[in-house]
Amino acid sequence: xxxxxxxxxxxxxxxxxxxxxxxxxxxxxxxxxxxxxxxxxxxxxxxxxxxxxxxxxxxxxxxxxxxxxxxxxxxxxxxxxxxxxxxxxxxxxxxxxxxxxxxxxxxxxxxxxxxxxxxxxxxxxxxxxxxxxxxxxxxxxxxxxxxxxxxxxxxxxxxxxxxxxxxxxxxxxxxxxxxxxxxxxxxxxxxxxxxxxxxxxxxxxxxxxxxxxxxxxxxxxxxxxxxxxxxxxxxxxxxxxxxxxxxxxxxxxxxxxxxxxxxxxxxxxxxxxxxxxxxxxxxxxxxxxxxxxxxxxxxxxxxxxxxxxxxxxxxxxxxxxxxxxxxxxxxxxxxx
Amino acid sequence: xxxxxxxxxxxxxxxxxxxxxxxxxxxxxxxxxxxxxxxxxxxxxxxxxxxxxxxxxxxxxxxxxxxxxxxxxxxxxxxxxxxxxxxxxxxxxxxxxxxxxxxxxxxxxxxxxxxxxxxxxxxxxxxxxxxxxxxxxxxxxxxxxxxxxxxxxxxxxxxxxxxxxxxxxxxxxxxxxxxxxxxxxxxxxxxxxxxxxxxxxxxxxxxxxxxxxxxxxxxxxxxxxxxxxxxxxxxxxxxxxxxxxxxxxxxxxxxxxxxxxxxxxxxxxxxxxxxxxxxx
Amino acid sequence: xxxxxxxxxxxxxxxxxxxxxxxxxxxxxxxxxxxxxxxxxxxxxxxxxxxxxxxxxxxxxxxxxxxxxxxxxxxxxxxxxxxxxxxxxxxxxxxxxxxxxxxxxxxxxxxxxxxxxxxxxxxxxxxxxxxxxxxxxxxxxxxxxxxxxxxxxxxxxxxxxxxxxxxxxxxxxxxxxxxxxxxxxxxxxxxxxxxxxxxxxxxxxxxxxxxxxxxxxxxxxxxxxxxxxxxxxxxxxxxxxxxxxxxxxxxxxxxxxxxxxxxxxx
Numbered sequence: 001x002x003x004x005x006x007x008x009x010x011x012x013x014x015x016x017x018x019x020x021x022x023x024x025x026x027x028x029x030x031x032x033x034x035x036x037x038x039x040x041x042x043x044x045x046x047x048x049x050x051x052x053x054x055x056x057x058x059x060x061x062x063x064x065x066x067x068x069x070x071x072x073x074x075x076x077x078x079x080x081x082x083x084x085x086x087x088x089x090x091x092x093x094x095x096x097x098x099x100x101x102x103x104x105x106x107x108x109x110x111x112x113x114x115x116x117x118x119x120x121x122x123x124x125x126x127x128x129x130x131x132x133x134x135x136x137x138x139x140x141x142x143x144x145x146x147x148x149x150x151x152x153x154x155x156x157x158x159x160x161x162x163x164x165x166x167x168x169x170x171x172x173x174x175x176x177x178x179x180x181x182x183x184x185x186x187x188x189x190x191x192x193x194x195x196x197x198x199x200x201x202x203x204x205x206x207x208x209x210x211x212x213x214x215x216x217x218x219x220x221x222x223x224x225x226x227x228x229x230x231x232x233x234x235x236x237x238x239x240x241x242x243x244x245x246x247x248x249x250x251x252x253x254x255x256x257x258x259x260x261x262x263x264x265x266x267x268x269x270x271x272x273x274x275x276x277x278x279x280x281x282x283x284x285x286x287x288x289x290x291x292x293x294x295x296x297x298x299x300x301x302x303x304x305x306x307x308x309x310x311x312x313x314x315x316x317x318x319x320x321x322x323x324x325x326x327x328x329x330x331x332x333x334x335x336x
Numbered sequence: 337x338x339x340x341x342x343x344x345x346x347x348x349x350x351x352x353x354x355x356x357x358x359x360x361x362x363x364x365x366x367x368x369x370x371x372x373x374x375x376x377x378x379x380x381x382x383x384x385x386x387x388x389x390x391x392x393x394x395x396x397x398x399x400x401x402x403x404x405x406x407x408x409x410x411x412x413x414x415x416x417x418x419x420x421x422x423x424x425x426x427x428x429x430x431x432x433x434x435x436x437x438x439x440x441x442x443x444x445x446x447x448x449x450x451x452x453x454x455x456x457x458x459x460x461x462x463x464x465x466x467x468x469x470x471x472x473x474x475x476x477x478x479x480x481x482x483x484x485x486x487x488x489x490x491x492x493x494x495x496x497x498x499x500x501x502x503x504x505x506x507x508x509x510x511x512x513x514x515x516x517x518x519x520x521x522x523x524x525x526x527x528x529x530x531x532x533x534x535x536x537x538x539x540x541x542x543x544x545x546x547x548x549x550x551x552x553x554x555x556x557x558x559x560x561x562x563x564x565x566x567x568x569x570x571x572x573x574x575x576x577x578x579x580x581x582x583x584x585x586x587x588x589x590x591x592x593x594x595x596x597x598x599x600x601x602x603x604x605x606x607x608x609x610x611x612x613x614x615x616x
Numbered sequence: 617x618x619x620x621x622x623x624x625x626x627x628x629x630x631x632x633x634x635x636x637x638x639x640x641x642x643x644x645x646x647x648x649x650x651x652x653x654x655x656x657x658x659x660x661x662x663x664x665x666x667x668x669x670x671x672x673x674x675x676x677x678x679x680x681x682x683x684x685x686x687x688x689x690x691x692x693x694x695x696x697x698x699x700x701x702x703x704x705x706x707x708x709x710x711x712x713x714x715x716x717x718x719x720x721x722x723x724x725x726x727x728x729x730x731x732x733x734x735x736x737x738x739x740x741x742x743x744x745x746x747x748x749x750x751x752x753x754x755x756x757x758x759x760x761x762x763x764x765x766x767x768x769x770x771x772x773x774x775x776x777x778x779x780x781x782x783x784x785x786x787x788x789x790x791x792x793x794x795x796x797x798x799x800x801x802x803x804x805x806x807x808x809x810x811x812x813x814x815x816x817x818x819x820x821x822x823x824x825x826x827x828x829x830x831x832x833x834x835x836x837x838x839x840x841x842x843x844x845x846x847x848x849x850x851x852x853x854x855x856x857x858x859x860x861x862x863x864x865x866x867x868x869x870x871x872x873x874x875x876x877x878x879x880x881x882x
Contacts, residue, residue: 032771034837054835055773064773065803068343071389076429078389083341114598115583118339139643220592220612230679231648233672235780237835240773247587250343250580251802254390261343261392264803265773266586272793274588276578277415280551282591282615285678292590300593321781321833322668323647417795 001173003191008166010187015043017184018092023128026060027094028053037093046095051138052315056243057093057100058107061123065264068119068250073257085122092180096131099143099313101155103243104129109305110246119263128176131156137201140314142327145207148312150200161196169196206327207334209298209308215333216299220291224336228329229290231322236267238316238324244297244309247273268292294329342583345387345432346372351407353427356493357486359414360458361423362399365433366407377436378402380443380466381574381602384435385582386410391421395579397601398436399461401468408433411461411493437582438601441466441546441572443473450479452538454557456529456549457486460493462574462601463548474506481508481538485529485553488517510536530556533564540565546572551616558605571605575616591615619722620662620688623714625654627686633712634683637673639666648673662688662716669829671696671783675705686712691738692827694731696783698862699825701728705786732862740826740860742845749839750846765810765843771836772809774802778816778840781833784823791815817843822851822868826860 006014019025019041029038030047034054040046071080108124111117134141134150143149153159157177160168170188172178181188239245249266252259266273269289275281283289297309310326317325352364367373379402387393394416400409414423425431443466451470455463470477482501486492492511501509512525512532525532529549538545545566547557554573561571577589577596589596592611594603608616624636628651640649640659646666651657671693673679689697697713700706706728713725715734725731742750753761776792779785792800792812800815801808816830824844831841847868848859855871857863865871 032768032837036771054837065805065808069341073389073430076426078347078430078432080344080347082344110585113584115342115585116339117585118341119343121339230650231673233777233780233833235777235833236775237777237833240775241835246585248580249586249802250393252390252392252798253801253803259390261387262803263343266580267775268587270776272789274578276576277419278550282577286676287678288614295593296587296590300590303593304595317643319835321777321829321835323642323645325643328643417798420796 001171002178004170004172004181004188005190005192005194006160006168006170006188010184010189011160011166011168012043013187014181014184015094017187018094018180021183023090023092025092025094026057040094051136051141052097052313052318054315054319055241056103056313056315057096058103058243058246060091060093060127061104061120062107062111062246062248062265065262066119067253068261068263070258070260072259083119083122085118088122088126090126090128091123092128092130094130096129096156097134097313098131098150098152098154098156098159099141099148099311100243101129101131102143102148102152102311103313104155106244106301106305106307106309106311107246109301109307113305128157128180129155130177130180131159133159133161133196133199134201134203135162135199137203138314140317140325140327141203141312142206142314142330143312144203144205145327145330146209146308146310146312150203151196161199163194163199169194169199171196203312207331212298212330212334213302215336216295219333219336220295222336224333225291225294226287228324228332229287232269232286232290232324233322234269234271234286234289235321236265236269237319237321238293238326239267239269240265241315241319243311243313243315268296290324294333298330343434343581345385345393345434346376348408348431348433350425350427350429350431356411356495357491359423360411360491360493361414362409362411362461362494363422363425363431364400364407364409365431368430373406378408379436379440380469381441381462382436382438383462383582383597383601384408384410384433384437385579386412386418386422387432387434388418388421388425389430389432392418393432393434393580394418394422395576395582397462397465397574397576399464401465401472403469403472411458411464413458434582438597439599441469441602443469446470446544447476448542449477450481450538450541450543451477452481452483452543452545454483454529454533454545454547454549456484456553457491458493459548459550459553460484462576463546464494464497466546471504471507478542479508480506481510481536483510483512483529483533483536485512485514485525485527485532486517487514489513489519489522491517528556529553530560533557534560537564540567540570544570544572548574568605568609573603573605573608574601575603576601577616617661617663620714620716621657621660623722623724624651624657624660624686624688627712628652628657629654632684633686634681635679636660636686636688637670638662638688639668639670650679660688666690667829667832669693669696669781669783669827671700672781672829674700674711674783675786680710682710684710684712686714689713689715691715691735692825692829693783694735695740695825695860695862696827698728698731698735699784699823700786702862702864703784703823735861738860743828746828746839746842746845749842753842753846765813766806768838769809769813770806771838772804772813773836774804774809774812775835777833777835778830781829782820783827783829784820784825785816791819813840813843816840817847818869819867820844821847822855822857822863822866822871824848825862 111120301309348365580586
């Protein structure tokens, strides 16, 4: 890893060179009272002073709805047209927080578990992540309790730590990151030897995730699921804003003889998610579905894929219409 | 060669359609691409995702035996959007298939043992694969018993094969229908599958039993088997949780930490004991 | 607040009810609370910050059980209860409705009829911000309005929080989950989103009680409550109901009368 320094002006220059290179740049933009990742052309469009975008950046590699392949039927015969990786554009994700970048690890684990997901991998290969370490947090943030942190570089290609005068400490972490620096190499200066940790927000560690994992191993029949989920409405807000939730549905978009098979987001909290055609539903009530959400993230994924299904971004807690605060629920599980 | 798109199905031609029972059909499928046909291999117990283009995909076990080369078969009941779409297809038309997915029956470990197959209703198809697989390697096994029940005589699937098994001296076939489901000339048993299993009373000595049926049948058959002296590692079943991807990603088929699509669909009763019964 | 806690505790302690549904302090704002014991009742709060529509829980079988349930009802909750009652979704015998009057007094309703006369004094009002958007929308041309909604609804990712938070969306299988035929494309995309939201608005026509829970629940800040609100105001005069009061003339989507003045259906 190499460390450099970039001034405010240098940052502007680098950003405009990235845009000029033809890569698509997505960054947080404030619009309609919300901050969300949007395609941008200039650094001035990028939002300042916010804690989190409402949605994670996972849609860049796992879109809300994506065509798996298309087909055309004629006289009982079918011709298919495969997903074309060449149609996927090189993309730079700018000002991603470390908790979002960390989300790529569990996503990659899911999408490449024995069977490699070509669509996901294509998007990932063509994506460069420029993360910004966090100088701010709120009471929903808990990255440090799930092996992350405000300056965590896992998943990042380049990480910037902003300094008060508008410049930044630049950590170049991967060859992809190095290639991005090369677009405006003169904009970068020598490392000033500053310690980035003094610019990071302090996110206190509030639970021991190993302890939670150990408790969950025997918690399947615990009354805690019913207690915690009584107010849960069974919507998919938590899953859809989550950087690691990857449950999906496969649907058909057909018009006459032509059609597309589409993968779209789904959520384990939905009541019909596991419904069998026979009418039998293994997770018929909300407490079972809430248990699945927690166990999947904190027990099954660590067990089966050696990765936690949570990065502590706190989005689910912020998005929940009835304040299903995941941190509060995890702490209560840890105390049981 | 670049990575394959795991969601892209093989194109299959429907070579033959057999009407099994009301709403139940068997399709014999052949690969349209010869290279794909040559490279294709599967084992008893595995499943696939079958698609009607324009309607979507549905999950069924491969119902034919791997010993029968050159085609695969699936049997399904017309229930939802996809199975209704499949039912409208005719011989010669194209459908999609992805697979084979999941684990297999450990048939090699069963050499020299007695086999008892217990199936109910539309759950005979997932077992037909392993039944024919065993019958085609008949010398590897001792006694073979098949207990098969359905709601009514009309609902029994694979009628022509039931006749064939009935006539074979090396197969003990017991068919049954629920009380009231018999016809005047019905010669089989009348009663629910668990009760008939108790009556047939297969010996647990050197025996493997494979059970497949609706959850309620399985729930009442397990205690009967325990009473007959079967140990949990002698009992196998195949689960059919809802799936979309078939390859461990879409998040639907977990039973506890196990994934039916990857760890299953075949499970021993001993394995089932370690996962929560309410989730399948 | 003390009176509410005391009363709820007493109802639970003497077994009059098995559950009290109310509000407690949440992370940043109040949230729904389920009191099973007199001790739980100590957490109850009730003030103007309590905006979740608790009536949504009254149709959930897994929560309601067989015993009597008490609910602390704000005005929108009272309205929802009446509409649910008109639609035969509630068992009056099993629900004890408690509200806190503007004077801060506890009020327990003897039955749904009493709620109706109580609610008659409360006019349904839009918030200033909502009024502002509606006026802005009314000032637009049809094309501009379409563009406004296309843009807003393109943000929707179909988490269905709007549906989940609505007390009147109690169907166990929603039209969006119906696939024979597939009335609404289930994925999130501009057109498929419009299909969903127009259908939602139509299904709510003449039934929406204007609580705004759908809009409050939307994590993406889409003002979807305006669709059903506007529908309510436009339909009220046509179908003979007052916005905010239960609509006893049936819902606009599924009711047909021989003397309907429109003749397109005849």
